Amino acid sequence: MAGLVYDLLLYIPISLVIFFFIVRTSRRRRLRLPPGNLGLPFVGETLQLIAAYKTENPEPFIDERVNKFGPIFTTHVFGEPTVFSADPETNRFIVQNEGKLFECSYPGSISNLLGKHSLLLMKGSLHKRMHSLTMSFANSSIIRDHLLVDIDRLVRLNMDSWTDRIFLMEEAKKITFELTVKQLMSFDPGEWSESLRKEYVLVIEGFFSLPLPLFSTTYRRAIKARTKVAEALSLIVRQRRKESNESGGEKKNDMLEALLATGDGGFSDEEIVDFLLALLVAGYETTSTIMTLAVKFLTETPLALAQLKEEHEEIRAKKMMGREGLEWSDYKSMPFTQCVVNETLRVANIISGVFRRAMTDIDIKGYTIPKGWKVFASFRAVHLDHDHFKDARTFNPWRWQSNSGATSPGNVFTPFGGGPRLCPGYELARVELSVFLHHLITRFSWVPAEEDKLVFFPTTRTQKRYPIIVQRRN
Numbered sequence: 001m002a003g004l005v006y007d008l009l010l011y012i013p014i015s016l017v018i019f020f021f022i023v024r025t026s027r028r029r030r031l032r033l034p035p036g037n038l039g040l041p042f043v044g045e046t047l048q049l050i051a052a053y054k055t056e057n058p059e060p061f062i063d064e065r066v067n068k069f070g071p072i073f074t075t076h077v078f079g080e081p082t083v084f085s086a087d088p089e090t091n092r093f094i095v096q097n098e099g100k101l102f103e104c105s106y107p108g109s110i111s112n113l114l115g116k117h118s119l120l121l122m123k124g125s126l127h128k129r130m131h132s133l134t135m136s137f138a139n140s141s142i143i144r145d146h147l148l149v150d151i152d153r154l155v156r157l158n159m160d161s162w163t164d165r166i167f168l169m170e171e172a173k174k175i176t177f178e179l180t181v182k183q184l185m186s187f188d189p190g191e192w193s194e195s196l197r198k199e200y201v202l203v204i205e206g207f208f209s210l211p212l213p214l215f216s217t218t219y220r221r222a223i224k225a226r227t228k229v230a231e232a233l234s235l236i237v238r239q240r241r242k243e244s245n246e247s248g249g250e251k252k253n254d255m256l257e258a259l260l261a262t263g264d265g266g267f268s269d270e271e272i273v274d275f276l277l278a279l280l281v282a283g284y285e286t287t288s289t290i291m292t293l294a295v296k297f298l299t300e301t302p303l304a305l306a307q308l309k310e311e312h313e314e315i316r317a318k319k320m321m322g323r324e325g326l327e328w329s330d331y332k333s334m335p336f337t338q339c340v341v342n343e344t345l346r347v348a349n350i351i352s353g354v355f356r357r358a359m360t361d362i363d364i365k366g367y368t369i370p371k372g373w374k375v376f377a378s379f380r381a382v383h384l385d386h387d388h389f390k391d392a393r394t395f396n397p398w399r400w401q402s403n404s405g406a407t408s409p410g411n412v413f414t415p416f417g418g419g420p421r422l423c424p425g426y427e428l429a430r431v432e433l434s435v436f437l438h439h440l441i442t443r444f445s446w447v448p449a450e451e452d453k454l455v456f457f458p459t460t461r462t463q464k465r466y467p468i469i470v471q472r473r474n
Contacts, residue, residue, distance in 0.1 A: 036065065055456075056453050088414075095419035115230075115273070151432055154175060162444070169461065186254045200280065203281070233272075287433065290345065298340065338400070340437070359371065444471060
């Protein structure tokens with residue numbers, strides 16, 4: 001009897017695995033799924049993906065599958081069957097059909113921490129309205145007439161305290177957080193903004209953790225920090241709402257004022273807090289990483305750094321004595337800087353791609369993506385593809401010069417996404433990075449304090465926060 005029970009216990013799980021593979025194979029043939037490998041039951045290929053992104057070179061995860069199956073392949077990651085695309089035309093199709101064939105879909109940990117009213121999770125007409133509002137506060141004319149002076153001032157203010165050894169990534173994060181707080185709520189740097197930033201660090205750490213407070217200390221800490229951030233922002237919102245309702249109250253030219261002034265019943269305090277919280281995350285994490293990696297790539301490419309120095313020294317030499325501040329005409333006279341910005345965005349890939357969910361069965365390139373399946377449009381795979389960029393994995397800012405013949409169509413270079421969810425702060429990020437590089441190059445010389453390397457999980461960053469030794473120039 002005991003032997004029979006043992007045989008049954010052995011037979012049942014084996015039968016379930018066989019049944020799983022038979023059903024999966026049959027469904028694949030019927031739906032004409034892209035070729036690929038769904039990996040082990042339930043786990044899929046998640047462990048292989050995470051293992052790849054914990055190395056200095058995560059490319060083989062996609063490279064091996066593209067070589068075997070082509071630029072569109074099927075896998076199973078983070079608990080769901082997923083179609084990966086390393087094809088620029090397919091990526092463009094995915095982002096352009098947001099809200100029609102695909103909808104945004106993010107892990108529960110990110111959704112819970114950002115809040116249901118964040119721009120990242122909004123859909124339909126509300127998303128369109130709020131995306132438009134956000135872009136109206138970050139377009140070229142607004143940056144030129146209102147934001148540039150604050151960007152320049154806050155960059156210089158932070159650099160005034162730099163001495164000897166600094167962690168460049170930490171310093172860049174301080175700068176970008178203070179800039180974002182100023183643009184959203186008109187707050188200058190101080191104890192309040194620095195206290196808020198420290199809580200934000202804990203919130204972001206929880207993005208890629210298991211969204212179960214009982215089992216994840218990181219997630220539990222992130223939830224507590226999120227509550228503190230929301231409380232601090234709620235206090236500011238209530239205060240500003242009271243001021244805006246008072247006759248003769250001073251109106252401020254920032255995002256919070258625009259949210260409070262919106263008609264049609266306006267937004268609740270909770271909606272505004274979620275919206276501001278998500279924008280602070282967006283402005284803080286990505287731009288600061290780009291700043292750090294630009295310096296790292298330039299330090300490792302002396303010829304590019306020398307040409308960039310020449311461009312910025314020329315700008316400084318033309319300015320009147322004692323006028324350090326940059327003006328819009330200075331920004332527009334940085335052609336090689338823009339090549340450096342483009343190449344940093346292309347190589348770094350802070351946003352490596354976007355997840356979407358199919359809203360219906362979708363036929364594309366001879367395959368069918370079933371309704372409910374995840375898709376991942378990989379911008380990184382396209383940016384680092386030698387078919388699109390010569391020596392694609394080498395930092396080469398000269399490829400962007402107009403006479404190089406390296407100009408590429410929009411669907412090949414997509415560092416800010418595309419379609420209805422194109423990053424609304426794309427121009428602002430370029431200006432912030434350009435101003436940062438100008439003052440770094442004209443005020444300091446530097447050398448790496450120790451060897452540092454890139455890591456890509458859970459986010460793209462340097463392993464040691466890129467420590468450098470700075471020396472102030474005369």
